[in-house]
Amino acid sequence: MVTLLEYLSFVYCCLNLIERLNFGIFYSKTNYVNALANWILISRMNKMNTTLHKIAIVDATGSGKGKRRFTRDAIGAGSRSVYGVLEKLGVEAKIFLAEDVLEKGFPKGFSSIFISAMSMDKIAVKRVISSWRKNAKGRVVVGGPISSELDSTLLSTRADIIVIGEGEKTIKELIEYDALRKSSSKEILEKILGIGYFYSKGKTKINGFRKYSSREEFRLYQASTKCITDYPKYFSAKVYVECVRGCSNFKGTKILLLDGRQCSECDYCDSYSLEDRLKCPEGIPPGCGFCSVPNLFGPARSRTPDRVVNEIAELLENNVKRIILSAPDFLDFGRDNELGDNLLMNPYFPKANTKLIEELLSQITSLESVAQGKAWIEVENVKAHLFTEEVAKILAKYLPGSSFSIGCETGSESHAIQLGRSSMPKETLRAVKIAHKYGLKSHVYFIHSLPGQTKQTATETVKLIHDLEPYIEKVTIYRFRPLPMSAFGDFPPPEPAIRNPISKMIADAANEVNLRKKTNLVGKKIRVILSEPNYREENGAIANILEGGPMVAVEDAKERIGEIVTVFIDKVITEKLVHGKIVE
Ligand code: SF4
CATH class of the missing domain: 3.30.750.210 (Transcription Regulator spoIIAA)
Structure with missing residues (x-):
């Protein structure tokens, strides 16, 4: 008997055919036979795959060498989107932070891992993969901005598969074609656009890129919301x-x-x-x-x-x-x-x-x-x-x-x-x-050491930073990083601003402005969210300013963690920490 899943798969295949016909591509009988064969394959596999997989999604974004130093209070949409695809397919999954699995190891029972990361997180990704491989055999899939380095992502992390660009459709096919099983054949992997993998001993292969989703497709994607509680400080x-x-x-x-x-x-x-x-x-x-x-x-x-x-x-x-x-x-x-x-x-x-x-x-x-x-x-x-x-x-x-x-x-x-x-x-x-x-x-962002930077452009940037000062909250300076798949992808990574007098002019101007802004917080009432206990102060808590800024050590707030409160800032403790008291 045809199940609902099989019926839907059939409709999906038909739509694919119609879509192709609309684009005027000649579709022969062989193609129809192939599509029918795919339908039978997909529907049979769907039945097995969704029940056989249990996937650990590791969010390594911003974890650098293994621990997030910045953006510790941010949860990006990437891992929730991956979870959303799996949820729709009926595949069981759980999200972990890279730093947590590195500290505590992987719980048992997962069949594969999906890691989402940026290029700067390569070391953390390598460590997560080696921790996984100590006790598990399932395939390792790496996605997010890190995979835009293509072969070099595979070679440096030793992931089994990388997902390039938008992941939703690709992940769906990885599951549907049963490509996560170690024993699945190269022929299966070859069918899936937007992935890279090890083809034969040490040799990598990047399949054709997948076209980005249309507006309509993008609108159908839905990041999972129930998985949010997998994050410790959601x-x-x-x-x-x-x-x-x-x-x-x-x-x-x-x-x-x-x-x-x-x-x-x-x-x-x-x-x-x-x-x-x-x-x-x-x-x-x-x-x-x-x-x-x-x-x-x-x-x-x-x-x-x-x-x-x-x-x-x-x-x-x-x-x-x-x-x-x-x-x-x-x-x-x-x-x-x-x-x-x-x-x-x-x-x-x-x-x-x-x-x-x-x-x-x-x-x-x-x-x-x-x-x-x-x-x-x-x-x-x-x-x-x-x-x-x-x-x-x-x-x-x-x-x-x-x-x-x-x-x-x-x-x-x-x-x-x-x-x-x-x-x-x-x-x-x-x-x-x-x-x-x-x-x-407003928070304004600048990049130092960009190609084309000269003393003249840096002088103009310094002037603009000072002109902006009365109207903004903060200036953030990034060092230029050559990103794969960008025009400047081949440029050499520059030195830190401290070693380049021209870049240092920009960094110094930003530091001066930000320091003055921080001191200006003293005597002000601001809204914060109480995030975690302050282990250096009995009954104290550490809070994040809602509109952004330094962390706040708040007195007598431990019992109210998770609440949004107004605090009065009474002193600056360090460059990154101020002190405050709850006023309501
Ligand atoms: S291409 Fe330029 S404008 Fe577009 S997202 Fe990147 S930085 Fe922003």
């Missing part, structure tokens, strides 16, 4: 909810690349069609030279307000208290809706979809715990050129006093143009002035 952590995937900036860098490629000013990348934009005769990856988002995740696609709101509502029901509306640019939210079937690859037109943004924020802030002030919502990133008075009014109306980040990267306009930036430094200054006028808090 009740006080910032939980990222994906609103937009991909980037609308498809301009390329104009900087001469190490292999001699350079923009010839053909203007294809200013075109409205993806085909033309990707036709760059020089083969320069789209987007800012240092960034791999457009190449890895494609043009910006946004989810529907309903999907975002439902996910947030479920997280809040699970006792989450801090939500970050995550996007490479939150102001791309809903811009793609106005383009019909076209893709959003123009950073400027149409302008921000304030109607849909307002609809989203109004629904979120109507949720009971948000309306009662028991949960905190903020926006992750915005692009300065889309940030207008109208946008600021909406953010201030629904998320008063909240903060967001603006990537400025360089204070020099000519450098920004060379890098392929869509927003100019003067637009960042304009945006933070508007935000300040409406009581919103």
Whole structure:
């Protein structure tokens, strides 16, 4: 008898056929026979696979050599998205933090592990894999930004399989084709797009890349919410909810690349069609030279307000208290809706979809715990050129006093143009002035040691940092890292700012501004979330400032861990820690 699963698989295969026919690809009888064979294979395997697997998802994002030093209070959307795919397939899974499995080992009973990580986490990933292999034989799958290094990710981590770019469809196929079983054949792996693996002794193979998801497909993906309680500090952590995937900036860098490629000013990348934009005769990856988002995740696609709101509502029901509306640019939210079937690859037109943004924020802030002030919502990133008075009014109306980040990267306009930036430094200054006028808090990001950095560009960046100071909360400086699949992927990693006098000018300016900002906290009342006991102070707790900033050691707060409270800051303890007392 045909089960529901078999029936659905059959429908799925038929839809695939129809989809291909629509694109005008000739489909022969052999293809139909193959599709039918696939259907039988998939449906039979589905039955076995979902019951045979129990997957440990290890979130290693930001864990570096094994322990997270920064962003300890952040829970990204990546591992929850992987869990969401497994949940839909009926596969049992559990999320672990890399630092926890390294300390306590893996519990028994898991058949495979999926590790999600960034390039900087390679050492942690290697350690997790060797800890896993001590007692288990199941396959190791590694995904997230770390896999954009392709063969080198496989060779350096010794994972069995890497998932490149968006993972949802690929993970689904790994399960459906039973590719997680050690005994599964190379022929099975060869069928799956978007993966890399060891083909024969020590030799790696990268299959063809998978096309990024369409807007409709992306809207069907749903990160799991029930798995949030697998994270030890979910009740006080910032939980990222994906609103937009991909980037609308498809301009390329104009900087001469190490292999001699350079923009010839053909203007294809200013075109409205993806085909033309990707036709760059020089083969320069789209987007800012240092960034791999457009190449890895494609043009910006946004989810529907309903999907975002439902996910947030479920997280809040699970006792989450801090939500970050995550996007490479939150102001791309809903811009793609106005383009019909076209893709959003123009950073400027149409302008921000304030109607849909307002609809989203109004629904979120109507949720009971948000309306009662028991949960905190903020926006992750915005692009300065889309940030207008109208946008600021909406953010201030629904998320008063909240903060967001603006990537400025360089204070020099000519450098920004060379890098392929869509927003100019003067637009960042304009945006933070508007935000300040409406009581919103901006964090501005810069990158030192970028290709094209000179004493002149650094001097202009220092000046901009000082010009921004009255209007912002904090400046963050990153060191340039050559990211695989970005235009600057082959550039050598630069030295720390301390060893480069020009980069040091930028880092010093940021440190001066941030130190003054920290001292300014003394005497202020701020809202914090109490996160963990303070082992250095009896009955004390450590808290995170909701709108971002240093940690706060709060007196007599141990019993109230997990609550949002207002504290009065009475002194600075160290560069990263201030002291406060609960005032309500
Ligand atoms: S840095 Fe931002 S604007 Fe530039 S390509 Fe990356 S996501 Fe897009």
